[in-house]
Amino acid sequence: MNTRRFLAAMAVVVGALLTACGGDGGGDAAPAATTLGIVKPASACTSLASVDLTDIGGVGSAVTSATEGTVAVNGADVKFCTVEGTLAPAIGFRVRLPIDTWTQRVLHIGCGGLCGSISASVEPGTSYGCPLVQSGGFVLSSTNMGHTGADANWSQDAQKRVDFAYRGVHATTLAAKKLTQAYYGQKERYAYFVGCSDGGREGLMAAQRHADDYDGIVAGAPAFLFNVQNSLHHGWMARSNRDNGLSTGNVVLYPAKAAMLHAAVVAACDPLDGQADGLLTDPRTCSFDPATLQCPAGAADTRACLTATEVATVSKFYNGPRDPSSNRRILVGGPQYGSELNWAGVFVPANDTVTNRVGSDNFVNGARYVIFDDATPPTLDELEFTEAFYGRLRTRHPLNDATNPDLSAFKDAGGKLILWHGWADQHISPINTIAYHEAMQKTMGQASMDTFMRMYLAPGVGHCGSGEGLPNMDLVTALVNWVEGGKAPDAIHTVRTDAAGNVTASRPMYPYPEVARYDGKGDPAAASSYTRGAALYTTPTPDWAGIDFFSPYAAAPL
Structure with missing residues (x-):
């Protein structure tokens, strides 16, 4: 176990247990994650402007601003010290550090599409109703992955292609951790990643290339088969x-x-x-x-x-x-x-x-x-x-794709992974993710997979959400509970809401290949009317021309 995870495991529990957002199929509360004590800043926000990041990004890396302000998170105001800057040559980053509410955790929010902009979001996807997010418990980081939308020629630049493939997220995560140390006077206890689409690819890329970057990863609808x-x-x-x-x-x-x-x-x-x-x-x-x-x-x-x-x-x-x-x-x-x-x-x-x-x-x-x-x-x-x-x-x-099914290094480092995909995805076929799951079974074995990963498929849910299904779910709490409490996720409580945000339906979502079965008598809009059902389809994914992309390979450049 590395030093960071040893310190996390030995952290003193202060306060009561945090009530988790999601419930199981019967509506009971999910296992609770340990509440870490709130740590206040040990230095002024403005002092972060002088933090040297050249050891991470090289010459030309610098913080360009460090300012205090209030940001609305799910309707609640949270005070952050927001730090922005550049990791050479052109990786733009933003790190938001809570002023009054930090719970000793950092969270990187993945970027979608071809990126090119820094997400202003402080509400990571699949964190519906999560108290740690709503209360401003995480240091949050995001990046443009080495280019801006106005840079029409970025993809013809070899360095920017590498920064997009994997370096932008990795370097930003290192910078966020260094800023965390400088601001609070201590390291984070746990580090997490949440992303969907290309963000899902970024999460899996981190698990495959930088096994120690995160303790837990949520990767949704991953564009990990990027080239195809x-x-x-x-x-x-x-x-x-x-x-x-x-x-x-x-x-x-x-x-x-x-x-x-x-x-x-x-x-x-x-x-x-x-x-x-x-x-x-x-x-x-x-x-x-x-x-x-x-x-x-x-x-x-x-x-x-x-x-x-x-x-x-x-x-x-x-x-x-x-x-x-x-x-x-x-x-x-x-x-x-x-x-x-x-x-x-x-x-x-x-x-x-x-x-x-x-x-x-x-x-x-x-x-x-x-x-x-x-x-x-x-x-x-x-x-x-x-x-x-x-x-x-x-x-x-080997540069762009994140399809290596051998996640042994991530598993051995203590990492936990939650994959998810909407069955009604209009951009990336859920069959891609199922095929990757099958490749992991072949490479690592189901027993090994069960110790560190789960996969969920959401009926009627589109790309990274929306659709006719029940797209609102809290996988962040499920991941935190697993990493910090040792309780592997099972049923995930999903909900549908109307335009006003009112819940109109709820239903459990079970780890693949199990499904939610209606009991035939209860309210079909209530999660309590569903039980765990056996898989409806068990035939393996058919052979295809690029099946070797899901075989173990050495990431490049080395």
């Missing part, structure tokens, strides 16, 4: 929704037709889990055929049916590409049945106004120079959906 995700996945979705299969074609499917499709999918597959609630507990049990919605030949009014071209497009969405010679799957997974309402704005236009663009175009165009080492990387129309094309994605796979 932002080339062949978004490329396939974008080109499938063009009538000629190229960016020059007319967009085929629009939101109104996607909504009609969704209604038909739910009508056909919702009952398969034993409850008609509009949600597919495991979409893999669904085998809906979009051709059942095809308009009759010669139909004059096609508003209530799918044209033959629309059926072809939808089928491509669900089925994904195959190598034309070997017939091998090119992608591990695509959008799942039940996700159709969330497609708008990604590979379906945001509204029904006629256009020749879709959101997926932007992901392919924006990541070209990050993924490929070609002097002129392939454009959307130049992508090839073949096994051979994977050779071009492997060059920077």
Whole structure:
């Protein structure tokens, strides 16, 4: 055990136990995390402006401001000393240090998309109702990962690609810990990470590269298969929704037709889990055929049916590409049945106004120079959906991807990991995360995994939240309870809220592959009406062309 974790384990408990936010399926309180004593600053906030960060970022690294102010956290005002600065050459960071409420914990908040801005958020995702967050118990850090949105050429800069791949988060975390030591006169007892999408990739990257950075990580909907995700996945979705299969074609499917499709999918597959609630507990049990919605030949009014071209497009969405010679799957997974309402704005236009663009175009165009080492990387129309094309994605796979299933170093350091994904994710297929879970089982063994990781899949929940499901959950408390209290998470209490923030439904979410089963008699909107159910689907993820990406590998650059 390293020194930091030894000190954490030996920390004196002061005060009562903290009541956890989430409950189990029956509505009982979750196991409580130890309340660490509140530590006040040992020096002035302004003194942090002189903290030397060159040992972390190199020459040119500096704090640019250190100011006190009040920030609203879930409606409650929290006083922070906010420190901003740069870690050379261009990693911008922000660290918020609580003035009156620090509980000896630090938390890094991951950045989504291609980042390029410093998150101003003080409410990390999946911390719904968490008292440690609401009360300002964490030092919070965030980063732009080495570039700004206005820097159009960042992806052509080798150093900035490295900073985006992993260095920005790691260096910012080290800086946050050094500032914590300087401000409070002591080190943090525990360090955590919470992120979703690219933030999920960042969390897994940390577990794979820097096993001692965090005691616990929540990684949601991880974009860890970065090179494939932002080339062949978004490329396939974008080109499938063009009538000629190229960016020059007319967009085929629009939101109104996607909504009609969704209604038909739910009508056909919702009952398969034993409850008609509009949600597919495991979409893999669904085998809906979009051709059942095809308009009759010669139909004059096609508003209530799918044209033959629309059926072809939808089928491509669900089925994904195959190598034309070997017939091998090119992608591990695509959008799942039940996700159709969330497609708008990604590979379906945001509204029904006629256009020749879709959101997926932007992901392919924006990541070209990050993924490929070609002097002129392939454009959307130049992508090839073949096994051979994977050779071009492997060059920077060890740099950008976070798919190494061997997390032994993180486990041995005492780290805990919670993975989660929404079944109705419109950006990243939950099948990706399931395939990674299977790779971990193969590499580390289920018994080993059970000691340090859990995975949850949320029915009807979109990318990092939203959707028709119950997207509000507190995985932060579950992680803290596990790291500090030794109690592994089980049922996670999830809720749906209305526009006013009122809870309209609650339900437990069980570790994969178990599911929540309605008891058939209680209030279907109450968590107490659900029990633990066995897996609905047990067939392993099918073979695909990039399966070797989920094999152990040496991270690069070394």
